[in-house]
Amino acid sequence: MALDADEIAGTLAARGLRLTRQRHAVLDAVAEASSSVSPVQVFDAARERCPELGLTTVYRTLELLSEIGALRRVHGPDHCEAFMPAGAAHGHTVVCSACGRVAEFTECDMGAVVDAAVLQTGYRITEHFLQLSGECPTCGARTGQARGAAGGGA
Amino acid sequence: MALDADEIAGTLAARGLRLTRQRHAVLDAVAEASSSVSPVQVFDAARERCPELGLTTVYRTLELLSEIGALRRVHGPDHCEAFMPAGAAHGHTVVCSACGRVAEFTECDMGAVVDAAVLQTGYRITEHFLQLSGECPTCGARTGQARGAAGGGA
């Protein structure tokens, strides 16, 4: 999910900071996640690259990377603290409640929803976080019925 | 924000539960808050009415009241767990990133977004979590520019 390591290294260097092996591992872990991830999920994923990585460092790195704008902090549906690549602002994800598989879809009508919210509330909306969940085609087929709803939609 | 105590008492009674003095205090504390409130904030506020109230009870009551739909759980700006009175049904919330005030708006075109997601992914969507954030009119006015986006629409 396209996070340019060189660019980030540059941003860090401009502050006298470095893109260490550990930080790189954290960055990659978030970049490759198909949805927002919690610190512990990052920890687990990043450890495969960098086994001696500590959880402390993950927290510190997530903090740092979101500070320089490389990552975005979001409120996940379950966990409060979750992160996702900053560039990915505009795809949304659908999580299968049965198998956990994640699919992406490119945003379409969110603009209309946001406009409606602006009209109703007077707020100037700057960000939105949308997470859908349901049943993926595979799990839907396995449980028997399912597909009906998916097909009928539009 | 108008939470009808009698109605809530009725809903509870239908389940064999009671609207006790403590629960009433919690309910009032949330109802009178101008933005979403954390459990501890509720605790502090409710204690003025009911000094012997325990924090445990606050947690339990918030859980219970949001379960029966009297309160709504939202992701506050600082704390993950925050509550607000549940207004008219089916809405989403907009959190002000500056002051934390929460506004509701009734869902409108989410159906279209969901339909699009169904088409693109083949998932059978059953739930969605949407959280908007931005700047409320008050904070927008305070910071100078802002208002344009919010006011323009209507």
Next chain:
DNA sequence: ACACAACTGAAAACGGTTTTCACTTTCAGA
């Protein structure tokens, strides 16, 4: 009055996050 279930608060347990601390790595300058 009695029995039973709902309800409560204090304290302990729990779990995620932050801080502390001793140590390592990296880099600039002599």
Next chain:
DNA sequence: TCTGAAAGTGAAAACCGTTTTCAGTTGTGT
């Protein structure tokens, strides 16, 4: 190359919000 300073690190402890446990209280129906 050596040296010193600052960045960076992991383990363990501390911290803090939330949940669970437990013994006791309150309210309701009989």
